[in-house]
Ligand SMILES: Nc1ncnc2c1ncn2[C@@H]1O[C@H](COP(=O)(O)OP(=O)(O)OP(=O)(O)O)[C@@H](O)[C@H]1O
């Protein structure tokens with residue numbers, strides 16, 4: 091069942107004479123109990139879009155529905171009740187600095203109308219849920235980033251919301267701490283049945299936690315679907331750019347001048363198939379030499395996407411046959427431009443040259 095429906099929602103800002111269409115006719119449904127992700131490059135309109143769900147941002151046009159009910163015009167008491175049903179956490183934690191952890195949470199309980207007599211008990215429950223029982227009387231400044239985000243999660247859950255909106259909730263944290271926060275959010279989703287809408291520009295976050303995902307660009311949703319299908323087989327150039335940036339492999343610049351002779355190819359496969367047998371078979375059948383220059387496997391849930399960069403050398407005819415055989419048997423195949431790689435390596439000898447961002451025979455140029 092859909093808990094959140096955005097029906098043709100647009101948000102337009104005016105800045106002097108400039109008009110900014112931050113959200114452009116977005117249609118979206120989020121189902122009960124799922125973790126729904128929104129990804130996109132900076133400025134795509136992700137935050138603005140998510141803020142329309144709890145009406146922190148009023149749509150300029152279109153409707154926001156909660157459990158099928160139009161809330162777009164909600165004001166006063168109705169708006170307060172809606173906001174109680176929707177928790178919100180941010181990248182920057184937004185804790186009140188000069189009061190304790192306990193008082194930060196009480197702030198939300200007071201706003202939510204909890205009887206004073208129940209505050210202490212509720213604070214203990216919430217801190218236990220996020221694993222911070224011992225920090226009730228600490229001040230935010232004495233906590234680590236991960237602990238602060240735990241407090242803001244506890245505060246967001248204070249009034250037993252049905253929905254939790256997370257805007258780059260892990261982006262300010264190191265990888266390991268981010269992983270712990272994601273584990274906590276997954277548990278909250280699972281055990282409390284809270285629907286989560288999560289914005290991020292980090293695909294490693296996206297792939298580990300989202301059930302479904304929407305890709306935003308220039309205020310529009312350009313592609314959406316089940317996370318593995320979408321990242322495994324991106325169609326829109328923006329999704330492809332995000333995936334390339336994430337899966338994209340690189341070669342150390344100092345290696346580029348000494349790459350083996352022959353054609354340079356990037357191969358990608360999906361699912362259980364592996365490429366080693368194919369490569370040795372192709373090398374044997376067509377009498378070419380194949381060198382693996384880079385290999386990488388990423389898991390989306392339990393499903394694998396592998397990337398291999400190889401060089402294929404031999405006589406013209408043998409090479410052509412071998413390349414065709416590779417092309418016919420992989421999920422994605424791209425010939426890399428040796429001159430472009432060399433030029434990129436020349437520009438900066440210290441760095442890793444991203445092979446996937448150099449022009450290819452597909453004419454992709456990013
Ligand atoms: N209050 C505002 N007034 C004017 N313009 C705004 C306002 N809020 C956002 N914008 C503009 O709307 C566009 C979308 O911004 P938004 O913050 O939603 O993007 P985002 O996808 O969340 O980006 P980021 O990944 O950098 O957080 C941007 O061009 C931004 O400058």
Ligand SMILES: [Mg+2]
Nearest residue numbers: 136137138257
């Ligand atoms: Mg944002």
